[in-house]
Amino acid sequence: MKLGGRPACACLLLALAVGQNALAGGLQISPVNLTLSATQNADGIWLSNEGTAPLNAQVRVFNWQQSGNADRLSTSQGLVISPPIVTLPAGERQLVRVIRTTPATNQVEQAYRLFIDELPPAKVQKNTLQFVMRYSVPVFLQPVGQAENTAKLKWALVQTDGKTFIDNAASNDTAQPVGVDLYLDTTVNGNAVGLVHLGYAQGKLYGDAMALRQLGFHLPEKAQPPFYLNDIAQVTVDYNVQQQTLALTAPLSLLDLKTTQLNQSEMASPKAANAFGALLNYDLYGDSGKNSNFNTFSEFRAFNSAGVLSSTQLTRYSTEQNNNQSFSRLDTSWRSSFPDKMLAVTLGDTLTSSLSWSRQTRIAGVKIGTDFGLNPYMPTTPLPAFLGSATLPSSVELYVNGVKYYNGEVPAGSFQLNTLPNITGAGNAQVMMTDALGRTSVQNFSFYNDQLLLREGLTDWSLELGVVRKNYGYSSFDYASEPALSGTWRRGFSNSLTAGGHMEASDSLVNGGVSSDWIPWSQSGTISTALAASSDAGENGYLYGLGYRWSGGRFNFSSSVTATSGDYHDVATRYGAPPPALSGSAVVGYNFGVGGNLSLSYLQFRYPDQSAIRYANASWFKSITENVSLSASFNQNIDNTRDRSVYLMLTVSTSNSLTAGATVQRTGDKMGYQLNASQSPPSEGGVGWNVAASQQSSQQTGQGEVGYLGRYGRVYTGFRSIPDNNYGYAGATGSLVMMGGGVFAAREINNGFAVVSTDGIPDVPVKLQHNLVGNSDSSGLLLVTPLNSYQNNLISIDPMNLPANMRIRSVSLNATPADRSGTLVNFDIKPVRAAQVNLVDTKGKAIAEGSPVRLMSGIGQNSVVGFDGLTYFDALELHNQLRVTTENGICVAEFDYPENQKSVPTIGPIVCR
Known part of the structure; x- marks a missing residue:
């Protein structure tokens, strides 16, 4: 038996040539070669059916030797296949294991060939060409003592000084030029990422912040590039120079696994x-x-x-x-969820819902309302849309603030691209379209998004009824005698306006109000308003709220003020402190780049019948290097000049989670110093x-x-x-x-x-x-x-x-x-009792491949005859009967299964009569 000397090949086998039509097989495999190290017991190949109909596939293994320019194949003694024959429904895949039968030795490397055949059907349509696939896959078993990565000639397309060339390198990857640009087909924990732009220098791969975010890594804002992938603790880097692929394996704690909806349709x-x-x-x-x-x-x-x-x-x-001792029951509740309706019901201890201007209250009772967490794949905030049209079928790419977030295909006609990620604040987007003729057009648009808004048509509501919990954390069963009712409702009236209301009632108290969050025009920022009123045993009061926030690029600003007048009460007032008569804040921040980040803030609180409390704060942060940062803060009580604090902190961190810091602070007229280190x-x-x-x-x-x-x-x-x-x-x-x-x-x-x-x-x-x-x-x-x-x-x-x-x-x-x-x-x-069975007819000729076989013994099982008359079953009894359908009719074969088998034997030849 001979094959050409190619390392791996995929061949078309012609099953029948009697007509003009052609049916293409759908068998695909991955990977296309295997190498088992001396310590590796087995490896596997995935077989997948990319066609529209079921298929049968057979895997055979042979010893492989080369003599002159010819391949010599013989029956394998060192490897077994499990399972050797599979049936694949359309769109499904199956793992086939390649398993050692004996441990590795100190001898030379052993070579094998896998024949992976798509088996032809027993009956082929008339006037039809039936094509099926055969893959010839090399398998190498390394001996004891041989390094797993032996020297091989490798090549890569690299870019240096704006020029592209082919770089040949030996097994030592550090022989590549310093500072080359690479575009690697990348996977992270087995998930395809696509092409990622990385650099290569001194035997290490590195990337900027954009590249690491594309790979899915958590990236602190203070982190400074370049980021060397090989130096990230607990990350395995498998860079294949020849195939220009990169496989990364990282702990879950390093990756951002948040659910992000990028396409137009919602995922169920x-x-x-x-x-x-x-x-x-x-x-x-x-x-x-x-x-x-x-x-x-x-x-x-x-x-x-x-x-x-x-x-x-x-x-x-x-x-x-x-x-001496105490015991406190905190919360006891039963919760039922209904994901199809995004609805949750809680019985027992719970918190009432609230809006930005109202307060939560702990109660014991019943709570029913919306829970968007029951469908984490559904975006709840507005996704700014891009409207466009394509004369010809085109590919569309979306870039947000210079980062690519989406690519896809659109047919001719108008389209709406609702695929901006969940980004807060102002930004700029770019849509690049390339039509079927290769013509490219670019359109730019700006947007402003706020995560506190609901997308148009979405409603969030909650209703609670119960009694207020008192002395929480100290008493287990201290509840108020009067029932309390609370309800909250919000709706996205448009992608730029979300409004809602909140009400509370208990005994003689009634409280209710409305609020809104509104983006008047693109990049205008968000205006928030609130208005509420209360009546409690004839005592009336009002609440007013106004706020504004804007963020984008290096600058952000927010301010808000909430005030009450008269005797404004809510349910929480009856069991604790009343709401502040006045609360306000203003925050402004700016990123100076090399100058660090500066934030200035002002806060003011005043409770009824008390003096106002006013504070001003200035904070600054700067990354000196990738591992060293400096921060400072100044706090001043405006109404008491002696109430002042200042601190300066130096922090040093390493890649192995070691952090050390030194702090100098002054509080009032007292100086303080602190040193700390942790891992x-x-x-x-x-x-x-x-x-x-x-x-x-x-x-x-x-x-x-x-x-x-x-x-x-x-x-x-x-x-x-x-x-x-x-x-x-x-x-x-x-x-x-x-x-x-x-x-x-x-x-x-x-x-x-x-x-x-x-x-x-x-x-x-x-x-x-x-x-x-x-x-x-x-x-x-x-x-x-x-x-x-x-x-x-x-x-x-x-x-x-x-x-x-x-x-x-x-x-x-x-x-x-x-x-x-x-x-x-x-x-x-x-x-299982599994075996390959070699079936022959009464003349000793192998039963034709593709012939259906039925195991009549035990629970019964269907299979098919492969090449060389081999079939496979994994539900055998000690005595078995097979029923085979051939071109000449039905024949029956019987055989006994050998006892105490620990592997998969080949039984036969068995005559089918």
């Missing part, structure tokens, strides 16, 4: 699947000094498909006299610590703490010294989960989570968004957290170390938990 939120379970979050803290204290905070949750029951508690114990634990777990020392006047304080963040929670201990008291402390936070037949310890869980089942198979690696989170336990279970509620969270397994006789239905699934609840993710993995 996936349906959440809730399991039955219970959860306990705990936070324990104790200290010992002059007195000993022990405090606990706990949250109990029980959940099922109907909703979530939640209860929080606070316990305090102290050896201090007259303060945060890695997101995947590890040790963190912090130390601090300070002095103000003659008083000195000090603190030291060390902690460990693990898979099962966080523990910490420390020592603190303050005037007249030295004490040590320790604490722990975490959670316990009971769900899916298991009990799990984990870090504190504040969002959704999943219990992953591998069908009882232990030690299977599990990944969240392509990041390894752990292995299944002895029961085949693993708790995965945190997950985003009402969103698709990609969970996958690595099946490469599983035996070949394991049937794996899927290697990746989307998990969608509901609010603060858990969901079950079941991977169907089962040990």
Whole structure:
């Protein structure tokens, strides 16, 4: 058997040539070559059906040797394929594993060839040409001691001094020119990003802020480019010079996974699947000094498909006299959510809704209203639109403030592009259109957007009825005797006007008002207004509010004032302080670039029958280098010249989460100094610590703490010294989960989570968004957290170390938990009696490929005959009967399955009679 000497090829096999029509096969594979290191047990190839009809595919493996200019293939002894024959529905894909049968040796590299064939159907339409695909894929097994990245000739298209040329380099990538520009086809955690503009110098890839945001990294405003990808802690960089691709793997904590809607249509939120379970979050803290204290905070949750029951508690114990111990129930509630209607109902302890001018009140009762968080894929704020037309079919690209945010295709005719991202403030956008003839046109437009507005036609409402909670945090069941009613309503009347109202009532009190947020014209800024009135047992009062805000580029400004007159009351007034008689603020900020960021603010408060409180503040921040920053602040009480504070702080940070700082401050007539250093634990777990020392006047304080963040929670201990008291402390936070037949310890869980089942198979690696989170336990279970509620969270397994006789239905699934609840993710993995069966007719000739086969034994199973008369089943019994449909009719083959098989044997040849 011979093949040409090409490294990999895809060939068209002609099944029938009797007519004018042609049907093209849809089999696609990825990747197109495999290399297994000495420590690697298996790898895989994805087969996908890009056609419109189901197809059958066969994978065979052969030893590959080259003699002269010819390839010599023989039966493989070192690799097995699982499964060797697959049926792919249209649009589906299947992972096929390539598994070692023996460990790596110290000998030379071994080479194999995979034949991946799209099998022709048993019957072909008349007068039809049927084309099917064959892929020939090289597989290399590296011996023990060989480096995984051997020297190979590589090339890249690079740009230097405005010129493009081909650069040849050996295996050492540092041989490339310094400072070249690259445009790399990039993936981040397996998600395609597209072409990203990066630089390459001294063996490292680097990019500016635009590039890193395109890659999805969190980027602080103070960060200064260039950013070297190879130097980012916990980020794996796989740069393929030959193919000009880049694969990045990063922890979830470094990536911005916020949901962003960029296309014109809204994405439907996936349906959440809730399991039955219970959860306990705990936070324990104790200290010992002059007195000993022990405090606990706990949250109990029980959940099922109907909703979530939640209860929080606070316990305090102290050896201090007259303060021995106390227990306080905080909140207990049941919440049911209805994502299709974006509606939530809460029974029990809750907070009333409010607008910018009103106040929330804690009540026990019922709350019903809108919850946009039930569909996080739906944009709620206005998306400025661009209206245009295309004479010919065209491609459209959208740039916002110089950053590309969208590209797509539009047909001839008019179109509306509603794809601006959620950007607050003023900006400039550019739409670039290229028609089918290659002609390009560019149109510019400006916009102003405010995240506090609702998009046109969207309504947000809430209604609450209950009794007010009193002495919260100290008393568990102290409620008012009078019921209270509260309601809030907002609507986007247009993309530039959102208005709403709020009302409250209790006993003899009635309070109600309206407000609006309005953008009069493009880039004008937002004007906010509010007007309310109240009546309480004959005492009347009013509230007035006015505000303005604008931001864009380097400058931002905001101001607001709210005033009350008469006896203005709300429900909260009856159980606490009244609203301020006057509250106002003004803030202006400017980014000077190399001069840093400056912010000036003024605040004023005055409560009824009290003097006004007025403060002025000036703050400044400057990044000196990528790792060093300087900040300063000045605060002045305008009515008391002695009430003044000034501070200057220097901060130094490193790439390994180490931060150190020094602060000098003056408060009144007292000078103070502080030194601190800290290191945060890695997101995947590890040790963190912090130390601090300070002095103000003659008083000195000090603190030291060390902690460990693990898979099962966080523990910490420390020592603190303050005037007249030295004490040590320790604490722990975490959670316990009971769900899916298991009990799990984990870090504190504040969002959704999943219990992953591998069908009882232990030690299977599990990944969240392509990041390894752990292995299944002895029961085949693993708790995965945190997950985003009402969103698709990609969970996958690595099946490469599983035996070949394991049937794996899927290697990746989307998990969608509901609010603060858990969901079950079941991977169907089962040990099976699997085998390839070599079928021949009574003359010893292989049964024709494409012939349908039915397993009549046991549960029954359908398959197809591939090349060389091979078929495959994974539901075999000890004795089996096959029914084969051939061109000459139906024949039957019988055979026994050999016992104690740990792999996939080839049985036969078996005569079909």
